[in-house]
Amino acid sequence: MINICIIGSGYVGLVTGTCFAEVGHNVICVDNNEEKIKKLREGGVPIYEPGLEVLIKKNVAAGRLSFTSRIEEGVDASEIIFIAVPTPPQNDGNVDLRFIEGVAREIAGVMKSYKIIVDKSTVPVKTGEKVAETISRYNKAKVDFDVVSNPEFLREGSAIPDLMNPDRIVIGVSSARPVSLLKKVYDPFNAPIMVTDINSAELIKHAANSFLALKISYANALSQICEAAGANIEEVANGMGADKRIGRAFLNAGIGYGGSCFPKDLSAFIHISEQLGYDFSLLKEVERINRSQKDRFIKKVRETLWILQDKTIGVLGLSFKPNTDDIRLSPAIEIIKQLQNEGAKVKVHDPKAMEKSKQELENVIFCETPYEVANGAEALLILTEWDEYRTLDLEKIKLSLNHPIIIDGRNIFDPVKLTELGFIYKSIGR
Ligand code: UGA
Numbered sequence: 001m002i003n004i005c006i007i008g009s010g011y012v013g014l015v016t017g018t019c020f021a022e023v024g025h026n027v028i029c030v031d032n033n034e035e036k037i038k039k040l041r042e043g044g045v046p047i048y049e050p051g052l053e054v055l056i057k058k059n060v061a062a063g064r065l066s067f068t069s070r071i072e073e074g075v076d077a078s079e080i081i082f083i084a085v086p087t088p089p090q091n092d093g094n095v096d097l098r099f100i101e102g103v104a105r106e107i108a109g110v111m112k113s114y115k116i117i118v119d120k121s122t123v124p125v126k127t128g129e130k131v132a133e134t135i136s137r138y139n140k141a142k143v144d145f146d147v148v149s150n151p152e153f154l155r156e157g158s159a160i161p162d163l164m165n166p167d168r169i170v171i172g173v174s175s176a177r178p179v180s181l182l183k184k185v186y187d188p189f190n191a192p193i194m195v196t197d198i199n200s201a202e203l204i205k206h207a208a209n210s211f212l213a214l215k216i217s218y219a220n221a222l223s224q225i226c227e228a229a230g231a232n233i234e235e236v237a238n239g240m241g242a243d244k245r246i247g248r249a250f251l252n253a254g255i256g257y258g259g260s261c262f263p264k265d266l267s268a269f270i271h272i273s274e275q276l277g278y279d280f281s282l283l284k285e286v287e288r289i290n291r292s293q294k295d296r297f298i299k300k301v302r303e304t305l306w307i308l309q310d311k312t313i314g315v316l317g318l319s320f321k322p323n324t325d326d327i328r329l330s331p332a333i334e335i336i337k338q339l340q341n342e343g344a345k346v347k348v349h350d351p352k353a354m355e356k357s358k359q360e361l362e363n364v365i366f367c368e369t370p371y372e373v374a375n376g377a378e379a380l381l382i383l384t385e386w387d388e389y390r391t392l393d394l395e396k397i398k399l400s401l402n403h404p405i406i407i408d409g410r411n412i413f414d415p416v417k418l419t420e421l422g423f424i425y426k427s428i429g430r
Contacts, residue, residue: 001024001025001026002025002026002079002080002181002184002185003025003026003077003078003079003080004017004020004025004026004027004028004078004079004080004081004082004185005027005028005030005074005075005077005078005080005081005082006020006027006028006029006030006074006081006082006084007030007031007071007074007081007082007083007084007085007103007107008030008031008083008084008085008086008099008103008121009029009030009031009033009036009037009040009046009067009084010031010047010084010085010086011047011049011156011159011260012084012120012121012152012154013029013031013082013084013085013120014029014040014045014046014047014052014056015049015052015154015159015160015163016082016084016120016152016154016163017029017065017082018052018055018056018059018065018160019055019160019163019164020185021059021062021064021065022055022058022059022164023164023188023189024064024188025064025185026064026077027059027064027065027066028066028067028068028073028074028077028078029065029066029067029068029074030067030068030069030070030071030073030074031067031069032069032071033069034069037067037068037069040056040067041067043056043057043060047325047326048324048325048352049156049157049159049160049324050157050158050160050323051160052159052160055160071103071106071107071110072110075107075110075111075115076110076112078115079115079116079181080115080116080118080181080182080185081107081115081116081117081118082118082119082120082150083100083103083104083117083118083119083120083121083131084120084121084152085099085100085103085121086099086121087099087100087121087122087123088264089264089267089268092271093267093268093270093271094268094271095123095124095264095268095271097123097124097127097130099121100119100121100123100127100131101130101131101134104117104131104134104135104138105134105135105138107135108134108135108136108137108138108139109138109139109140111135111139111141111143111145112141112143113143114143114144114145115143115145115146116145116146116148116178116181116182117131117135117145117146117147117148118147118148118149118150118182119131119147119148119149119150119202120150120151120152122151122152122205122206122209122261122265122268123149123202124202124206124268124272125199125202125203125206125272125276126199126202127149127202128147128148128149128172128174128198128199128201128202129198129199131147132145132147132174135147146173146174146175146177146178147174147198148171148172148173148178148182148198149170149171149172149173149198149201149202150169150170150171150172150182150201151170151201151202151204151205152205153166153167153168153205153208156259156260156321156323156324156326157321157322157323157324158323163189164189165189165190165191166189166191167191167192168191168192168193168194169186169189169191169192169193169194170194170196170201170204170205171183171186171193171194171195171196171201172195172196172197172198172199172200172201172202173195173196173197173198174197174198179195205265206265206268206269206272207269209261209262209265209266209269210265210266210269210283210286212250212262213257213262213265213266213283213286213290214282214283214286215249215250215251216250216251216252216254216256216257216262216290217257217285217286217287217289217290218251219233219237219250219251219252219253219429220253220254220256220289220290220292220293220428220429221289222236222237222253222429223253223428223429223430224296224429226429226430227429227430231430232429232430233253233411233428233429233430234411234429234430237251237252237253252410252411253293253411253428253429254293254331254385254409254410254411254428255293255294255297255331255332255335255383255409255410255428256290256291256293256294256331257290257320257331258320258321258328258329258330258331258332258334259320259321259326259328259329259330260326260328260329263287263290263329264329266283266286266287267287269283270283270284270287293331293428294331294334294335294338296428297335297407297409297428298335298338298339298342300407300426301313301339301379301381301407302342304379304405304407304424304426305378305379305405308339308342308343308344309342309343309344310343310344310345311343311344311345311378312344312345312346312347312376312377312378312402313339313344313345313346313347313377313378313379313381314346314347314348314373314374314377314379314380314381314401315332315335315336315339315346315347315348315349315373315380315381315383316348316349316350316370316373316380316381316382316383316384316386316389317332317349317350317382317383317384317385317386317389317410318330318332318333318336318348318350318353318354318356318357318383318384319332319350319352319353319384320332320384321384321385322384322385322386322387323352323386324352324353325352325353325355325356326353326356327353327356327357327360330353330384331383331409332383332384333357333360333361335381335383335409336348336361336364336383337361340363340364345363345365346361346363346364346365347364347365347367347372347373347377348361348364348365348366348367348373349366349367349368349369349370349372349373350384350386351386351388353384354366370388370389370392370397371393371396371397371400374397374400374401375400375401376400376402377400377401377402378401378402378403378405379401379403379405379406379407380397380401380405380406380407381406381407381408381409382406382407382408382409382410382412382413383409383410384410385410385411385412389412390412390413394413394418394421394423395421398421398422398423403424404421404422404423404424405423405424405425406418406423406424406425406426407425407426407427408425408426408427408428409427409428410428411427411428411429411430413425413427415427415430
């Protein structure tokens with residue numbers, strides 16, 4: 001059992017802290033947002049992530065997980081301090097590292113004995129060096145410390161299983177001293193541990209996310225060719241993905257990737273590469289293809305319905321992917337705004353993301369069920385592949401719609417079946 005402090009109780013911090021507690025460590029989660037800490041202390045959970053609430057309650061009750069807004073309290077009680085604060089993009093595409101710097105200074109100011117300071121946030125290569133420099137400068141007591149890079153690879157919506165069964169743990173260090181304690185932290189997770197230098201660990205994260213985004217854009221580019229050639233992207237992806245060197249994951253064509261990671265990390269990685277003297281034009285093309293998927297989708301809607309002005313369009317799905325209420329850079333939201341720009345009236349449903357969308361979307365009708373969305377709409381668009389949409393009563397949907405038209409941005413239905421049911425059905429790349 002190790003005493004761990006996690007600074008930043010956002011997505012990564014909260015889920016990581018909870019899973020560390022679940023495997024038996026003592027965890028204090030810190031956040032400077034007092035309201036968030038109050039909510040967590042009262043048993044509330046500020047984000048929706050399957051299984052998280054139950055796990056938090058269990059570990060709080062077991063006395064292994066607690067919350068505070070005071071960094072000093074967390075640092076004093078812990079041998080290892082994880083930094084999991086946001087690293088948002090700046091307007092120019094660079095990463096804003098002010099929260100990382102601020103936390104490094106705060107830790108330095110309260111540190112009274114040797115600490116291992118681990119960066120879990122996604123940061124540009126060479127950030128660890130800067131963090132170490134900052135801590136040395138602001139650490140008046142001159143106590144020993146080590147800075148470690150330990151990127152996180154969890155996905156929203158499957159964060160807990162991802163964290164509990166990771167493919168690998170990457171630990172970037174500049175000396176051997178912190179390695180054994182970090183190995184103890186991760187021992188219960190039964191995953192291969194890879195020890196690297198700090199710069200390599202930091203690069204692994206940006207390189208991995210960019211490669212996954214590249215896979216998605218590759219599938220999306222292929223989907224255009226499939227449409228032009230009368231082939232089926234699913235079959236092509238299955239055939240390609242069966243090659244172990246390629247793998248089937250992240251070859252699903254659709255309306256493009258969104259969320260708080262891929263778009264931000266790609267643009268950051270392009271900037272970092274530029275600063276290091278390399279023009280990563282391959283990744284610029286990945287971004288371009290991603291943007292074009294939304295335009296292609298709107299074009300399909302236009303081709304099917306012609307003029308959108310005053311037409312009522314039903315939309316299923318708002319979150320950037322299923323099993324989350326996160327709508328940050330969700331392609332669904334962007335597509336809805338574009339439909340509205342063209343004069344359409346939009347009705348929407350999402351199992352979890354409606355509350356958050358109310359702050360982002362204006363003049364949209366939020367419906368309790370998918371059937372209510374379909375009722376009186378000229379067409380139904382699928383923008384997020386929630387499981388509950390896969391099992392819709394399509395006869396009922398057909399009766400509710402003004403015309404039996406489904407335009408599926410996530411390829412959740414079988415085109416043959418939908419055509420047999422009498423739908424005009426369009427999807428991506430097939
Ligand atoms: C992503 C990575 O998958 C995680 O490994 C990483 O830790 C995380 O970013 C991060 O940097 O924090 P996440 O953004 O939560 O995770 O979600 P993904 O499951 O990767 O999906 C991202 C986007 O790609 C979604 O909009 C999804 O719809 C889209 N996608 C995914 C596709 O369009 N096609 C696919 O085949 C797969």
